[in-house]
């Protein structure tokens with residue numbers, strides 16, 4: 001049994017938990033040396049301020065065991081649920097809520113969904129927390145809309161989990177898909193939570209992307225801003241902007257920000273966030289980054305600095321080609337996958353951008369995921 005977590009071996013989400021934290025950091029720094037490090041200097045990795053209980057988003061699955069419904073996690077690389085009464089990288093709040101929910105689900109006969117037989121209703125529960133404000137949202141993901149005794153369930157839920165500020169039921173009718181569907185209904189609260197990052201407020205709804213390690217995200221964004229070297233006169237692009245975090249923080253030191261994101265729910269949050277923070281020099285667009293940047297090049301738009309923060313798969317070469325045609329002086333590339341980041345840096349290298357420096361950040365202690373920022377300049 002592992003000292004860090006007794007479920008570690010079976011769950012396998014914390015692949016590095018057998019190493020001490022110093023060794024984990026060295027391992028991640030070496031990953032950055034192996035990939036972006038072939039193109040530029042790699043600085044010392046920034047350790048995470050917290051190494052347990054750091055996740056502000058936790059996903060739990062459930063199974064029926066005899067006369068109980070049990071909260072659990074997936075066994076590594078399977079869809080089979082193992083009973084687990086806590087997850088070491090999730091918060092105490094999330095662990096407490098899932099245990100209370102498992103009891104409620106049983107007493108309300110809300111049974112876990114089995115994708116093979118298509119029986120049951122409950123697919124998963126996602127708990128999202130705002131570290132700065134203490135707001136907590138539970139998103140209960142079900143297979144369809146039928147939810148017996150919804151009103152009494154809501155009252156019982158508020159009593160059992162007083163720390164929840166809002167709860168939502170979301171439906172994903174796709175048999176194999178367990179994540180949050182687009183169709184949703186608020187049980188109580190306003191279906192969103194508000195957090196504070198780098199002094200700005202951010203509203204997030206159930207499906208919007210939000211960095212999972214609050215304190216480390218503040219350090220990551222501060223470094224990204226420092227590398228962008230904004231003086232107040234620049235036109236900035238925030239590509240893959242999520243709920244607008246980087247763009248809104250950068251807007252304070254920029255003339256204007258163009259921000260683009262594929263998920264319309266995240267863009268709706270981003271627009272609310274700009275209003276909430278009184279930011280007027282930013283325009284959010286729900287679109288594919290590639291299409292949006294191509295449109296900017298057609299309009300001969302000016303962009304001095306670009307932040308790009310794509311998903312793990314990285315950028316497409318057509319996005320990078322259009323970006324290079326926009327010809328920003330500096331690109332700040334934030335990535336959660338140094339391997340695809342290095343591939344994209346090579347493409348940008350052929351398009352005239354030199355990778356200058358890489359800063360690794362440990363956003364995900366005990367897992368083998370690594371975040372890095374690379375600054376590129378033109379010419």
Ligand SMILES: C[S@@+](CC[C@H](N)C(=O)[O-])C[C@H]1O[C@@H](n2cnc3c(N)ncnc32)[C@H](O)[C@@H]1O
Pocket residue numbers: 209210211239240241242243244245246260261262263266287288289290309310311312
């Ligand atoms: C790693 S997240 C970064 C979000 C944001 N920059 C932040 O720090 O919170 C990547 C984002 O890219 C969005 N995305 C994925 N593919 C995209 C595309 N082709 N065009 C625009 N946005 C995309 C995702 O919805 C997600 O919000």
